Amino acid sequence: MSDVIGITMGDPAGVGPEICVRALAEMGEGDRARTRIYGNLPTLEAARTALGIDIDLTGHVVDLAVEGAPLPWGQLSPVAGDAAFRFIEKAVRDAEAGVIGCIVTAPINKEALNAAGHHYDGHTGMLRSLTGSKAAYMLLASERLKVIHVSTHVSLKDAIERSTTERVLATIRAGNAHLKRIGIPAPRIAVAGINPHCGENGLFGTEDDERIAPAVAAARAEGIDAAGPISADTVFHRAYGGGFDLVVAQYHDQGHIPIKLVAFDTAVNVSVELPIDRTSVDHGTAFDIAGKGIANHGNMNSAIAYARRLVSGGRAQ
Known part of the structure; x- marks a missing residue:
């Protein structure tokens, strides 16, 4: 595997x-030599100017043309949406070819993406389509809490329907394999219930008993240290306190809210079970502050650090 990171x-x-640009500027010489930014050079130069940073971007940018670049900061446009797609597409192809070892994605705007004719619900769906993968899971990782999702960008009604025994079991397996890869030999996995108090024996719904419990039992039969379903109002607190290495969340907000409460600026979005590796910042495009040179790049640093861990075989660097 290549040890080059493609941002x-x-x-x-x-x-x-x-x-x-700020993340690249802060890297040591060795890490910078192993980093490429898939983007547009005039835009990155404009960002460098806005930041007041003196860094030579030569040799660190895979430059893709964008009509009218640099575009106005903070303005939604299909031109920008199409450019964001093309940056990702090129990085995916280079990752598939072994040119880079992991993709780190900066934020995209879903409205701009769709306005450009690229109809995806976000990075994960796009990457699944570009790689021809049948499944991909969103895992949010922070120092004390990690969460993997059974479903993400769908309505709550659809999310309940997607929490089938088969899908919950597949999510448990994916999370277990990923944690082993990053150096946790016997991951302790908690599976959150979908109903209040896991349904209270059918009083508040039967999905936990009929769908989720059988998935946990099947995982345990395979030798996975899985527990649940556990009421979602306590399971994240238990995991944050060290009781579990990973929580399987049944839907988007169930997993995102606790992570963003305890690790808003440091949590990393990781795509699991794709044929390529990808990490991402866990924030949006922040159009309201774009071009002002004040954006916090701490989350990008965390995503890059996780990517380097993946290309080094799971070892922390």
Whole structure:
């Protein structure tokens, strides 16, 4: 596996260019030599100017043309949406070819993406489509809490329907394999219930007994240290306190809210079970502050650090 990290610039009108440039500028010489930004050079130069940073971007940018670049900061446009897609597409192809070992994605704007004719619900769906993968799971990782999701960008009604025994079991397996890969030999996995108090024996719904409990039993039969379903109002507190290495959340907000409460600026979004590796910042394009040179790049640093851990075989660097 290549040890080069490929950072996609994200929406050219958002804060992606700034956090990419600032992260690159702070790297040591060795790490910088193993980093490429998939984006647009005029936009990155404009971001460098906004930041007041003196760094030579030569040799660190896979430069893709964007009509009218640099585009106005903070303005939604299909041109920017199409550019964001092309940056990712090029990085995916290079990852598939072994040119880079992991993709780190800066934020995209879903409205701009769809306005450009690229109809995806976000990075994960796009990456699944570009790689031809049948499944991909969103895992949010922080120092004390890690969460993997059975479903993400769907309505709550659809999310309940997606929490089938088969899908919950597949999510448990995916999370278990990923944690083993990053150096946790016997992951302790908690599976959150979907109903209040896991349904209270059918009083508040039967999905936990009929769908989730059988998935946990099947995982345990395979030798996975899985527990649940556990009421969602306590399971994240228990995991944060060290009781579990990973929580399987049944839907988007169930997993995102606790992570963003305890690790808003440091949590990393990891795509699991794709044929390529990808990590991401866990924030948006922040159009309201784009181009002002004030965007916090701490989350980008965390995503890059996790990516380097993946390309080094799970070892912390």
